[in-house]
Amino acid sequence: MSGSQFQLLKQKRFSPFFITQALGAFNDNVYKNALFILFAYQLSSGAAEDVGLLINLSAIIFILPFFLFSATSGQLAEKYPKFLAIRRIKLLEIGIMLLACVGFYLQSIPFLLLILFLMGLQSTLFGPIKYGILPQYLQEKELVGGNALIEMGTFLAILIGTIVGGNLIAIDNFGPAIVCIVIVAIAITGYLSARRIPSAEAVAPQLTINWNPVTETWRTFSFMTKNRTVFLSVLGISWFWFFGATILAQIPTYAKHTLGGEESVTTLLLTFFSLGIGIGSLICERLSGRKVEIGLVPLGAFGMTLFSIDLFFANHATGALPELSASEFLQHWSNWRVLIDASLIGAFGGLFIVPLYALIQQRCDRQYLSRVIAGNNILNAFFMVLSGTMAMILISFNVTVPEIILITGVLNVIVAIYIFTLVPEFIMRFLVWIMVNTLYRIKLKGLDKIPEEGACVLVCNHVSFMDALIIAGCCRRPVRFVMDHRIFKTPILSFIFRTAKAIPIASAKENPELMNQAFDKVAEYLEEGEVVCIFPEGKITSTGDMLPFRGGIDKIIQRTPVPVVPMALSGLWGSFFSRKDGPAMGTIPRRFWSKIRFTIAEPVPADKATSNYLFNKVFELRGQTP
The missing domain is CATH 3.40.1130.10 (Glycerol-3-phosphate (1)-acyltransferase)
Known part of the structure; x- marks a missing residue:
């Protein structure tokens, strides 16, 4: 048994999976951020409304497969050995990345959005495995540390992928070609890493697959609602993704038209947000004492609201011209408040989400866990669709991006209070902590x-x-x-x-x-x-x-x-x-x-x-x- 969460990184039962999922998150974000930068600065008209609508549409397209196919992917994760499924999913990723190269060559917005949909499908297949496999490899007392490392690895991969994708696509003349080389190389590396994941038995090999997504989605929700605490934890996670998707989708437009920054400022802001989530996830185990401490969830919710509202007051201008490079942006002390707010939103988000994932893994029946995670992914997707839809409606009513961030922060405290009212155990554990x-x-x-x-x-x-x-x-x-x-x-x-x-x-x-x-x-x-x-x-x-x-x-x-x-x-x-x-x-x-x-x-x-x-x-x- 490992003495700390970092010891898991040295163990074969954890490290290959950790590397595989981190490389997958890295590749997703190299492509997505390169695509968003391409939309914001090259392929669109450049108007704030057009950029905002296109980026929010992209966010909806990416998570749509979660909504459509999660119930099926949950069954597949239960019926077949997860380590074999991961290898096949990584082979699929290689094929999708090769198609992405064609999309960059054509510079066709519809084709690039189709690739984004296929990437969402691949992530849909991987999602139930990602969190369902941890209890098969980790002891219960390692769940918080394992989940914290997965979240940290994911968001560090997001951080690096965001930086790499944004910087590579901005290279004159050769940006798309270099992005293509990187995403294919990482997909191949991810497959090689997946081959080192240790074997684990299928948890429900006798399961008969129901290919009807509607009836299976309904049945998946029945598994999820058997345990009230688990179901409400899923609702909490889904709300986190509504909140996070809304904030993340606004960052490119916020950086360009509120902060007056070039592409590098968008990358910088996303970097601080992602780094914050990684740090928050890591300190979660220390604050929780190596147990599933749901008392940290209200603390995380409070911090997310506080610093998202402060982000609005830090700078809520609109219509600025993108003139500042990252180095010029950092020379103004007022801009550091924006970066600190972004990082603290992420850090408190880590405190919010890690205990919820660990709680689901701890209290859910193992033979239904992947299907519950699939149901979680369906709700996550639904909430993210609502997020993109809300943002697009608000933009159509001339609500500015900073105002969307403010509205999201206020909504967060309302939803958090509602969830904690339904499950007072969260507040009880918070007071005890x-x-x-x-x-x-x-x-x-x-x-x-x-x-x-x-x-x-x-x-x-x-x-x-x-x-x-x-x-x-x-x-x-x-x-x-x-x-x-x-x-x-x-x-x-x-x-x-x-x-x-x-x-x-x-x-x-x-x-x-x-x-x-x-x-x-x-x-x-x-x-x-x-x-x-x-x-x-x-x-x-x-x-x-x-x-x-x-x-x-x-x-x-x-x-x-x-x-x-x-x-x-x-x-x-x-x-x-x-x-x-x-x-x-x-x-x-x-x-x-x-x-x-x-x-x-x-x-x-x-x-x-x-x-x-x-x-x-x-x-x-x-x-x-x-």
Whole structure:
């Protein structure tokens, strides 16, 4: 198992696929950006309206195959070994690139748009494989890192392809010919790399292909909607592509008629945007602690809105003449604000999309994953068609490109709030992530001891009101907490507890009915294979010492025998949320970013998991620091 995401790049189970998909993204963007520059500066009339309409039409044509053929490609990805399918797709890419050379020679807009459609078809076939293959090669704890590398590689390829395509096509007289040589050479290199991808079994070889795209699309959506969280994550990804496609499609016109830049300024702006997404994707694993941390999604959505709106205010002129080269553009400090906005839009976009892809891979049934990814691609395509259509309608009503960017930023916050309302787990995880990473520095030991699959019970000492949030913030799997009903009702925190499906409990003397309901709910969660956490002391310590474990844990294990994982928190005594020197949260916090330890031991079999035995294990883990 790799120690960091970058170690995956050295492993044969990942690196050939990483290189293959990066080369494919590179080739797509050499061609697309060369084409857009050709449209913007050579083959069109040059008017802002004509350029804008032609480029937005190109964007629609490229993603149209996703909308038409994704359902079929999802079935093919399930039925046949993915490594063989990738090789055939890369052979198809070589043929398409040879046709592209004919298009550049003819300089025919309809023919070049046809090639763009064929490239979209090739990407449609590759899409379900791209994300469906990762869980076959990676462990669950590697999914965030693997997805981050794929996104980073993709957008670095976009970055380099954008630069190469824009610069090569601008070479006087020989630009199209040089572009042709490059795209064919990269297609051949991609095929050679694909031949090194390790073999992997087909996940559904018995599947009968339904070639009717309409009925299969409907069936694909039925797979996708079985899991509400997965489906809404797909909606979130699709919205990201609406947002990103809208912003990216406006950049050439924005660079030319708002910033007054030549082709090199368009390339520069796209470079900063793509580089931002790559950086955001890479830091995602570090911020998430090598788990699927969906709390980063609201943070990403907020940043995308903030900096897209600021991009409008940074420069919203229109009708400028393309006079500035990239070096001249960089000499004006006000233009650096535009570049910083572009890069931060991309960076927060990376934080938004990487956890969503990892969440789908984590929570979706493996035998349906490629078809769910295909359904995701259909929705992505639909949203991108809407994006291009919206932009073309707005342009026809004389809405300027900077105003389109502003409208997109405002729409982003509206849609994000709607999605987070439907799935409050995103906001809950965001609040947990903010609290844990603001208040504490956690030294974590033994996280891999918690089983990745199947039911288990976590037991831990109880020092503060933050204990459950710290545990939830560190664990890779969703945890259902059993907690005192008064803590469950704590203002602000109660939203988090309810959203996390915590289980309120009371003593037999106080409320026997609530206690019985709690034990029934625990049994139900465990029978469903979930993780349940209890604090067997029954209340938060008021002295810093551990209290004896009550018999609730014995009752739980007797009813549903599952492994029990002992855990201990140290260093929280004396914090704002502990009961040292009086009631918790009764004074102004005396310290932030405190050092605490969270230690986890090997699971204890159900037949040994008595309250006394578990108390001694937790006491030993805790050490001398309460």
